[in-house]
Amino acid sequence: MSSNDPLASPDLTSLIGSRICHDLISPVGAIGNGLELLSMAGSGGPEVALISDSVSNANARIRFFRIAFGMASSEQGTPRSExxxxxxxxxxxxxxxxxxxxxxxxxxxxxxxxxxxxxxxxxxxxxxxxxxxxxxxxxxxxxxxxxxxxxxxxxxxxxxxxxxxxxxxxxxxxxxxxxxxxxxxxxxxxxxxxxxxxxxx
Structure with missing residues (x-):
């Protein structure tokens, strides 16, 4: 294969995308869990709702970007439901x-x-x-x-x-x-x- 062949070398762009999404998904999820606990404790309100919506949006984008910009091995599958x-x-x-x-x-x-x-x-x-x-x-x-x-x-x-x-x-x-x-x-x-x-x- 020539050096210009996209299959001839590691997909570094996707590796970086996977790393960033992997490192972000956990803290964003933790913020969401914390907001849920605040709501259960009666500490809700428009401010918490606004933060919760932003966290949900960020989580959705990370999940989307993880597929769009992350690694995709030939053996890996993606369920239609996901x-x-x-x-x-x-x-x-x-x-x-x-x-x-x-x-x-x-x-x-x-x-x-x-x-x-x-x-x-x-x-x-x-x-x-x-x-x-x-x-x-x-x-x-x-x-x-x-x-x-x-x-x-x-x-x-x-x-x-x-x-x-x-x-x-x-x-x-x-x-x-x-x-x-x-x-x-x-x-x-x-x-x-x-x-x-x-x-x-």
Whole structure:
């Protein structure tokens, strides 16, 4: 294998992501447990409720990022119930309606690529919209729909053709997605029309 082969060396980015999420999940969970004890002791109130909501949001994001940015071994699986739980906590109170129409469990590497794809599609839906996720005969399809769809051609070129582009931290998923797909032996294909953005791999 050449040194440019994504499978030829350890995925250091994912190792770092896994380490950060692993180290954060326990203290955030402990804060949540402490807030629950305060509520049971009658020390609740709007302040505690606000902190509790923030902890729940942080916990959901860590669980999501653990899959999107963490390690994904070829043997590891991700139950559909876990995916639905994470996505419900992430998108349940947002302007994005997500329909995860994949009715089976999937490999962790597939879940990783799917979550990175969702992060990319969020960029196209700044005013909200709908994302439908399906899988048929091993092929994944993501369809984003919005009357105010935002399509940044230069940004998406990073994921479809590895075109050079100066990314900001909030858009790092566009560079990580093709690497995740390469480890699956896949490549992203994109179709954009008025109000719709469809991705397949």
């Amino acid at each position: 995916i639905l739980s994470i996505l419900r906590d992430i998108y349940g109170e947002t302007r994005i309606k997500l329909d995860w129409a994949v009715n089976v469990d999937c490999r962790r590497a597939e879940a990783k690529a799917a979550f990175l794809t969702l992060l990319c599609l969020e960029n196209a839906l700044p005013y909200g919209g709908e994302i439908v996720v399906t899988r048929s005969d091993g092929r994944w399809q993501f369809t984003a729909i919005s009357p105010k769809l935002k399509y940044d051609e230069a940004l998406w070129a990073v994921s479809t053709s590895s075109a050079p582009f100066e990314l900001s931290p909030k858009n790092v998923q566009f560079a990580l997605l093709p690497e995740a797909l390469a480890r699956l032996g896949r490549r992203l294909a994109l179709t954009q029309t008025q109000g719709t953005l469809a991705l397949t791999y």
